[in-house]
Amino acid sequence: MSYESWGRAIPSTPAHVLPLSFPPLSLPNSDLLLPYGLGRSYGDVCLNNGHTLLDTARMDHFRRFDAETGVIECEAGTSLDAILRASVPRGWFLPVTPGTKFVTVGGCIANDVHGKNHHRAGTFGRHVRSFELLRSDGSLVRCSPTENSELFAATIGGLGLTGLIVSAEIALRKIESPMITAERIPFRTLAEFDELSRASDATHDYSVAWFDSASGRDPRGIFFRGNHDDEGSGRLVRSRSPRSLPVRLFSPFLTPLTVRLFNQAYFLANTHPHPQTIAFDPFFYPLDAVANWNAIYGSKGFLQYQFVMPGSVAEVLDRVAKSQLASFLTVIKRFGPLRSPGMMSFPREGTTVCFDFAEGSPRLRPLLDELDRVVLDGGGAVYPAKDSRMLPETFRRSFPQFESFAKFVDPRFSSTFWRRVT
Amino acid sequence: MNIAILGATSAIAQETARLFTAEGASFFLVARDAAKCAIVAADLRARGAVAVDTFIADLGDFATHIAIANAAPQSLDVVLIAHGSLPDQRAIDDNPAAQVAAFELNATSFISLATHFAPRTKTLAIIGSVAGDRGRGTNYVYGAAKAALHTYCEGLRSRGVNVVLIKPGWIDTPMTSHMRKNPLFATAPTAGRLIHDAIVANRAVVYVPWFWRWISLIVRLLPARFVRF
Numbered sequence: 001m002s003y004e005s006w007g008r009a010i011p012s013t014p015a016h017v018l019p020l021s022f023p024p025l026s027l028p029n030s031d032l033l034l035p036y037g038l039g040r041s042y043g044d045v046c047l048n049n050g051h052t053l054l055d056t057a058r059m060d061h062f063r064r065f066d067a068e069t070g071v072i073e074c075e076a077g078t079s080l081d082a083i084l085r086a087s088v089p090r091g092w093f094l095p096v097t098p099g100t101k102f103v104t105v106g107g108c109i110a111n112d113v114h115g116k117n118h119h120r121a122g123t124f125g126r127h128v129r130s131f132e133l134l135r136s137d138g139s140l141v142r143c144s145p146t147e148n149s150e151l152f153a154a155t156i157g158g159l160g161l162t163g164l165i166v167s168a169e170i171a172l173r174k175i176e177s178p179m180i181t182a183e184r185i186p187f188r189t190l191a192e193f194d195e196l197s198r199a200s201d202a203t204h205d206y207s208v209a210w211f212d213s214a215s216g217r218d219p220r221g222i223f224f225r226g227n228h229d230d231e232g233s234g235r236l237v238r239s240r241s242p243r244s245l246p247v248r249l250f251s252p253f254l255t256p257l258t259v260r261l262f263n264q265a266y267f268l269a270n271t272h273p274h275p276q277t278i279a280f281d282p283f284f285y286p287l288d289a290v291a292n293w294n295a296i297y298g299s300k301g302f303l304q305y306q307f308v309m310p311g312s313v314a315e316v317l318d319r320v321a322k323s324q325l326a327s328f329l330t331v332i333k334r335f336g337p338l339r340s341p342g343m344m345s346f347p348r349e350g351t352t353v354c355f356d357f358a359e360g361s362p363r364l365r366p367l368l369d370e371l372d373r374v375v376l377d378g379g380g381a382v383y384p385a386k387d388s389r390m391l392p393e394t395f396r397r398s399f400p401q402f403e404s405f406a407k408f409v410d411p412r413f414s415s416t417f418w419r420r421v422t
Numbered sequence: 423m424n425i426a427i428l429g430a431t432s433a434i435a436q437e438t439a440r441l442f443t444a445e446g447a448s449f450f451l452v453a454r455d456a457a458k459c460a461i462v463a464a465d466l467r468a469r470g471a472v473a474v475d476t477f478i479a480d481l482g483d484f485a486t487h488i489a490i491a492n493a494a495p496q497s498l499d500v501v502l503i504a505h506g507s508l509p510d511q512r513a514i515d516d517n518p519a520a521q522v523a524a525f526e527l528n529a530t531s532f533i534s535l536a537t538h539f540a541p542r543t544k545t546l547a548i549i550g551s552v553a554g555d556r557g558r559g560t561n562y563v564y565g566a567a568k569a570a571l572h573t574y575c576e577g578l579r580s581r582g583v584n585v586v587l588i589k590p591g592w593i594d595t596p597m598t599s600h601m602r603k604n605p606l607f608a609t610a611p612t613a614g615r616l617i618h619d620a621i622v623a624n625r626a627v628v629y630v631p632w633f634w635r636w637i638s639l640i641v642r643l644l645p646a647r648f649v650r651f
Binding site: 022023062064072074 | 457462
């Protein structure tokens with residue numbers, strides 16, 4: 001229980017940790033607080049160095065699950081994994097899920113996470129019917145689109161700063177089987193990706209693409225799309241517990257050469273379209289099969305860079321390719337026009353790209369600062385949940401509404417990220 | 423399947439109970455704190471428990487045991503006795519009343535409850551501890567109580583009662599929240615999974631996780647003059 005963030009590039013040094021196993025009636029008022037769930041955000045939005053973390057991972061009781069309407073009410077430390085275990089056998093699925101199920105409901109709200117169905121369902125926050133928020137003044141505030149609606153909007157995407165989310169009510173979606181009909185389609189230019197993506201918006205609930213970041217604005221990639229197999233009657237497959245890598249691989253494992261070879265091999269292995277029916281786990285959570293996949297980056301950790309731009313991302317892809325700083329796993333997705341209720345929500349209509357870079361190169365920070373400028377000049381934004389380095393200026397331009405948000409921040413809540421960017 | 427859990431708000435008891443919900447279990451929960459017990463009951467219902475009844479009682483108060491036994495279902499498949507508290511040994515070193523109270527809560531009350539329930543259940547599962555395998559200056563009253571349970575369970579088993587004695591090592595729960603964590607700590611969900619599996623497999627004695635069997639063996643074999651921890 002080391003309370004690190006997933007990228008491990010910034011050390012976690014909380015002065016105190018307060019584990020919560022039942023919803024507290026009040027909060028300590030001796031120090032600055034920040035809720036910490038399962039530590040899957042990459043940078044420092046989940047860190048509160050020098051101050052107090054509220055460990056919510058065991059504050060994870062279900063309150064109510066209505067198998068008729070698919071509404072689940074649970075405490076904020078409940079993981080998406082726990083919800084799926086209870087809901088899938090009863091024919092319900094998460095309305096929106098990020099690429100790992102080892103995250104808490106509270107974290108999904110605080111970061112207003114998105115998934116492969118953003119073009120159809122928007123962000124997680126759109127499916128939150130209500131939640132209870134414990135403020136440091138001792139008040140327990142029920143928030144919904146109609147009740148305390150400003151605090152509701154500020155808390156969705158509010159990075160855990162508006163108080164402790166105690167519980168939430170989520171509307172699940174109906175499924176007929178736990179299986180997904182999935183397809184992989186190779187593409188060779190950005191225009192091809194765009195075309196595939198737009199065509200799939202109408203036909204597929206889920207879509208995302210991987211591409212080789214070494215090749216610039218016209219990358220080779222694989223487009224993944226899928227739907228719940230609603231005609232099928234696939235059998236329920238009990239998911240296995242994730243295995244751990246036995247040791248931290250030493251960092252030289254990921255060199256520009258090995259990454260390039262991996263990316264080429266991955267593309268070649270997937271050049272034939274390949275429709276198949278697979279369980280939801282490998283479709284949504286391929287990396288969850290290895291519990292500590294972040295260890296592959298060695299002891300220095302790694303850094304993710306995710307942004308969204310309303311227009312073309314070609315310039316960014318060119319600059320990353322030119323830098324020759326390898327990105328091991330690069331994904332691209334078009335966000336749809338559905339608006340989140342969250343005041344500080346990151347997703348907006350356009351194209352989002354996520355790179356990951358091993359820490360260690362002195363050229364990395366200058367490159368990312370340069371990318372920030374391209375993104376912001378194009379009217380885009382950088383994603384706080386993955387960030388450990390953006391400048392205050394980048395944050396302000398990504399979220400120009402942050403000053404009106406700041407009024408809703410609980411005076412006793414803060415984070416390493418918040419202190420860094422404000 | 424009827425399951426009674428005495429000490430139902432304990433972190434590892436909760437995790438164990440959750441795993442039985444998938445198997446269509448009905449629960450009879452006993453705990454001291456009514457609000458927490460209601461939270462646990464709602465949790466098990468929402469996860470698919472067929473029925474959940476609760477009974478609020480202080481298990482350290484033996485006078486409540488008859489009422490608990492009367493309120494519980496007549497025929498049970500599993501009774502899990504999981505209450506207890508880990509006292510700060512240094513704070514009670516010179517306090518006879520506190521030492522006796524700690525022993526009674528962690529040993530005598532188990533014996534009383536086990537006597538009530540042994541004739542009515544297919545399986546009796548008791549939370550012991552590796553602390554019962556060797557006395558230590560930091561927890562010897564708690565350890566002595568858990569050692570008593572070890573011998574008591576051996577006797578019950580030889581009498582023909584189906585007893586599963588669970589000996590957790592360090593588990594990250596509210597009981598150990600004051601302790602510095604190290605890599606030997608297991609999470610409560612992991613402990614719950616192992617306890618659930620031990621009950622289903624009807625094991626006699628199970629260490630949670632398994633490696634504590636060997637740590638315990640080594641520690642037991644150390645000559646007394648080396649045991650200063």
